[in-house]
Amino acid sequence: MADILEEVLKRVRPTEADQKRIERVASELIRRTKAACAKLKANAKPMLVGSAARGTWLRTERDIDIFILFPEGLPREELERQGLAVAREVAGPKGRERFAEHPYVMMKFEGFEVDLVPCYDVAKPSEIRSAVDRTPHHQRYVKERLTPELADEVLLVKKFMDGIKVYGAELQVRGFSGYLCELLTLRHGSFQKLVGAVSQWKPGVIIDLERSYADESEPKVLFEGQPLIVIDPVDPNRNVGAAVSMQNFAVFVRACQEFIRAPSLRFFFPRRVKLLNAGGVRRILKRRGTKLFCVAFRSPDVVPDVLYPQLRKTERTLVTRLAQSGFEVLRSDVWADFRAVIVLELSVARLPRVRTRVGPPITLEAEGFIREHLGSKETLAGPFVDAAGRVVFELEREQTDARRVLEQALAERAAFGKHVAEAIGRGHEIFEGAKLAKLLRDRKFREFISEYLAPCLPWYR
Amino acid sequence: MADILEEVLKRVRPTEADQKRIERVASELIRRTKAACAKLKANAKPMLVGSAARGTWLRTERDIDIFILFPEGLPREELERQGLAVAREVAGPKGRERFAEHPYVMMKFEGFEVDLVPCYDVAKPSEIRSAVDRTPHHQRYVKERLTPELADEVLLVKKFMDGIKVYGAELQVRGFSGYLCELLTLRHGSFQKLVGAVSQWKPGVIIDLERSYADESEPKVLFEGQPLIVIDPVDPNRNVGAAVSMQNFAVFVRACQEFIRAPSLRFFFPRRVKLLNAGGVRRILKRRGTKLFCVAFRSPDVVPDVLYPQLRKTERTLVTRLAQSGFEVLRSDVWADFRAVIVLELSVARLPRVRTRVGPPITLEAEGFIREHLGSKETLAGPFVDAAGRVVFELEREQTDARRVLEQALAERAAFGKHVAEAIGRGHEIFEGAKLAKLLRDRKFREFISEYLAPCLPWYR
Numbered sequence: 001m002a003d004i005l006e007e008v009l010k011r012v013r014p015t016e017a018d019q020k021r022i023e024r025v026a027s028e029l030i031r032r033t034k035a036a037c038a039k040l041k042a043n044a045k046p047m048l049v050g051s052a053a054r055g056t057w058l059r060t061e062r063d064i065d066i067f068i069l070f071p072e073g074l075p076r077e078e079l080e081r082q083g084l085a086v087a088r089e090v091a092g093p094k095g096r097e098r099f100a101e102h103p104y105v106m107m108k109f110e111g112f113e114v115d116l117v118p119c120y121d122v123a124k125p126s127e128i129r130s131a132v133d134r135t136p137h138h139q140r141y142v143k144e145r146l147t148p149e150l151a152d153e154v155l156l157v158k159k160f161m162d163g164i165k166v167y168g169a170e171l172q173v174r175g176f177s178g179y180l181c182e183l184l185t186l187r188h189g190s191f192q193k194l195v196g197a198v199s200q201w202k203p204g205v206i207i208d209l210e211r212s213y214a215d216e217s218e219p220k221v222l223f224e225g226q227p228l229i230v231i232d233p234v235d236p237n238r239n240v241g242a243a244v245s246m247q248n249f250a251v252f253v254r255a256c257q258e259f260i261r262a263p264s265l266r267f268f269f270p271r272r273v274k275l276l277n278a279g280g281v282r283r284i285l286k287r288r289g290t291k292l293f294c295v296a297f298r299s300p301d302v303v304p305d306v307l308y309p310q311l312r313k314t315e316r317t318l319v320t321r322l323a324q325s326g327f328e329v330l331r332s333d334v335w336a337d338f339r340a341v342i343v344l345e346l347s348v349a350r351l352p353r354v355r356t357r358v359g360p361p362i363t364l365e366a367e368g369f370i371r372e373h374l375g376s377k378e379t380l381a382g383p384f385v386d387a388a389g390r391v392v393f394e395l396e397r398e399q400t401d402a403r404r405v406l407e408q409a410l411a412e413r414a415a416f417g418k419h420v421a422e423a424i425g426r427g428h429e430i431f432e433g434a435k436l437a438k439l440l441r442d443r444k445f446r447e448f449i450s451e452y453l454a455p456c457l458p459w460y461r
Numbered sequence: 462m463a464d465i466l467e468e469v470l471k472r473v474r475p476t477e478a479d480q481k482r483i484e485r486v487a488s489e490l491i492r493r494t495k496a497a498c499a500k501l502k503a504n505a506k507p508m509l510v511g512s513a514a515r516g517t518w519l520r521t522e523r524d525i526d527i528f529i530l531f532p533e534g535l536p537r538e539e540l541e542r543q544g545l546a547v548a549r550e551v552a553g554p555k556g557r558e559r560f561a562e563h564p565y566v567m568m569k570f571e572g573f574e575v576d577l578v579p580c581y582d583v584a585k586p587s588e589i590r591s592a593v594d595r596t597p598h599h600q601r602y603v604k605e606r607l608t609p610e611l612a613d614e615v616l617l618v619k620k621f622m623d624g625i626k627v628y629g630a631e632l633q634v635r636g637f638s639g640y641l642c643e644l645l646t647l648r649h650g651s652f653q654k655l656v657g658a659v660s661q662w663k664p665g666v667i668i669d670l671e672r673s674y675a676d677e678s679e680p681k682v683l684f685e686g687q688p689l690i691v692i693d694p695v696d697p698n699r700n701v702g703a704a705v706s707m708q709n710f711a712v713f714v715r716a717c718q719e720f721i722r723a724p725s726l727r728f729f730f731p732r733r734v735k736l737l738n739a740g741g742v743r744r745i746l747k748r749r750g751t752k753l754f755c756v757a758f759r760s761p762d763v764v765p766d767v768l769y770p771q772l773r774k775t776e777r778t779l780v781t782r783l784a785q786s787g788f789e790v791l792r793s794d795v796w797a798d799f800r801a802v803i804v805l806e807l808s809v810a811r812l813p814r815v816r817t818r819v820g821p822p823i824t825l826e827a828e829g830f831i832r833e834h835l836g837s838k839e840t841l842a843g844p845f846v847d848a849a850g851r852v853v854f855e856l857e858r859e860q861t862d863a864r865r866v867l868e869q870a871l872a873e874r875a876a877f878g879k880h881v882a883e884a885i886g887r888g889h890e891i892f893e894g895a896k897l898a899k900l901l902r903d904r905k906f907r908e909f910i911s912e913y914l915a916p917c918l919p920w921y922r
Binding site for chain 2: 202203227245246247249250251253254257258261287288289290291330331347348350351352353354356362363365366367374380381382383384385386387388389390391394400453454455456457460
């Protein structure tokens with residue numbers, strides 16, 4: 001075990017040269033931001049936050065987050081105006097504006113991806129105006145507690161999360177943020193102790209570092225239904241684990257259980273998904289014998305955190321529509337890059353015309369039910385009584401072909417999410433079965449569909 | 462309402478000539494049985510029982526039941542030997558031996574179907590040795606209470622049961638016996654009052670004419686799960702309604718509810734089922750779009766009361782086998798005459814190769830489940846974790862073709878019932894879809910399948 005962890009650290013811990021380089025770049029960015037504030041007469045000060053500021057970044061990561069802190073009294077529009085002006089001044093023409101909860105500027109700088117984020121410098125995190133205002137407090141909280149030894153443990157935790165594919169709180173991933181990894185490490189003191197604790201986790205587990213609540217009853221209600229509840233030490237009203245889906249929660253717990261049983265580098269460095277070509281896709285589809293539909297369209301121009309929830313909503317809507325029409329969806333998934341794809345895999349794509357409509361049990365009145373269907377155009381047979389004593393009709397199924405159900409739902413676009421509905425409205429294609437080969441030229445989609453067709457927990461690959 | 466009932470009686474009440482004729486034939490049979498007893502020195506006396514003896518037979522019925530009562534002391538083998546000898550003497554060479562709970566002789570005589578049944582003349586019905594020993598007691602109980610006016614009401618009840626196809630306690634029908642119709646009439650006093658009461662029946666209703674039980678708690682336990690509980694006035698340990706299936710119970714209740722709403726001769730004299738020819742069968746099957754399988758074989762040489770339960774058991778076994786293999790059976794039925802047929806109607810006859818095997822939830826250990834399937838020959842994909850946090854594998858389905866599942870089950874013949882298993886073992890055919898047309902030359906099967914393909918409560922036809 002110790003050997004494995006040592007080996008992992010050797011591979012992921014930034015070298016001294018890496019460290020020097022990021023410090024130099026970050027200092028330069030801070031210097032430029034201060035200069036921009038002075039030049040534009042903005043009463044603000046820059047702050048380096050995130051893993052770069054805490055020495056908890058993985059060697060492969062290239063992110064620098066600079067927050068620009070404005071005084072609390074400033075009106076919101078002023079903050080946005082001045083903040084963006086400062087950020088633009090720093091970024092120059094290469095900067096690109098982005099909108100999350102409020103606007104910020106992204107730039108590439110000496111090989112790093114830099115976010116310049118204006119925020120309020122609030123005294124109490126309970127009085128924040130926007131989620132980004134919490135970040136400086138997170139920075140201070142972690143920085144004060146994180147020894148260099150603990151920073152190494154954080155690296156192990158992050159790389160483990162990365163290896164088992166649950167790292168990242170963005171809505172595409174619905175996993176564990178860097179800050180969450182740091183809090184979990186602080187709570188348990190080491191990667192190994194954390195893994196031991198997690199292997200016993202049940203959904204609804206509560207971690208409250210600062211004992212913000214007298215007992216667990218209050219957070220249990222406050223964050224009901226969320227599998228992982230990690231009370232934010234700087235703001236007890238927030239669950240730092242809110243983004244973690246039940247699926248990723250379970251993957252993390254299973255991974256910890258199995259890592260204890262058989263520690264392996266595979267958890268940190270899983271094998272890559274074997275990329276399928278058109279022939280491979282055809283072979284697997286034939287072997288599975290299912291009916292696969294890929295609904296493809298050009299992604300709407302919104303950030304992934306807006307797009308993915310809408311894609312999943314659309315996916316759910318389509319699954320429900322198909323189920324209501326009698327078609328069992330075996331599995332489904334969504335993916336997006338320049339193009340967006342919703343994958344729906346059905347057991348069968350054609351159903352018989354007849355469907356059974358079961359009426360009230362013998363203990364209830366059936367007159368209305370019988371009158372509704374007797375002699376109706378869609379009635380094929382009935383009324384008769386089944387073995388359980390219920391009145392039954394056999395009706396014509398409206399749609400016996402799954403593709404037609406899908407087409408109809410895509411034409412109506414009800415409960416799809418605004419941007420996805422619009423994008424699908426502008427044009428879409430349905431690729432049936434092996435016809436999805438046409439999409440394989442997109443390497444990222446190829447990765448996605450290769451994984452979809454051979455789903456497997458990463459450490460078992 | 463009164464007009465309708467009057468019209469029904471006009472059609473079903475035996476004429477005076479009918480009545481004279483049956484009395485003459487019954488007397489002749491009694492006379493012959495007495496003579497046979499004398500000739501064979503059997504210490505027994507004949508008794509006319511059943512609807513012929515009570516004046517509650519429908520004009521179309523042609524049954525005469527003569528019971529031959531032996532003293533209680535006689536050993537069972539002697540009763541069977543002497544009883545059969547007497548019956549054979551009466552019937553002559555035209556008589557045919559039959560075996561129910563014990564042997565009896567059936568004969569055709571002057572247009573009537575005559576049963577000659579040896580039994581014990583027991584003093585207390587609670588001390589019977591065989592179910593037939595109860596019959597003389599039933600005869601006396603009903604005869605003592607049934608006025609000519611009530612006999613007319615019984616005719617209405619019986620014809621109603623006949624019209625809605627729930628008349629007969631034989632296991633092929635699982636409906637209401639003549640004796641049960643008589644008891645229900647005695648209990649409620651008239652057809653109309655009975656119909657009113659039945660329209661309020663719930664499964665588990667208890668009718669206890671002689672108040673044999675202090676309250677309903679005891680019979681509720683004794684006859685648990687039986688929808689209709691009618692305590693036998695001559696033997697409180699017996700439920701006269703035991704044969705009534707939930708299906709027929711519900712049909713009777715629905716018929717009464719609807720007869721009250723809209724009285725009609727249709728309940729007593731429903732339209733005939735429209736007989737389908739091969740073209741009609743093909744048209745309906747095409748419209749339904751289902752996959753119909755008819756398993757046909759020569760009926761084993763046993764009475765219907767033995768055959769039908771075995772056929773239904775076989776039907777259930779096949780439905781379960783198909784369901785376990787993932788095939789949904791929409792509807793199924795059995796039929797028998799010279800030939801026996803089990804009909805199974807499926808939504809789809811082919812399934813994808815892949816099937817989902819869901820493992821334990823996140824709160825339970827999954828090691829055993831994972832070890833069982835990891836790298837196994839039948840594993841197509843997995844382990845992965847689903848949205849609910851459960852570990853999942855995708856496995857190969859053993860059989861993707863419903864016909865092959867059926868063939869395999871018919872080859873094994875486990876849980877089929879002895880005689881049916883043997884008969885199927887001697888040879889069987891599976892007719893798929895419209896190929897069942899080959900069976901249509903059998904007019905009775907044609908009636909059955911015509912009704913199967915357009916099931917409808919008789920009064921709605």
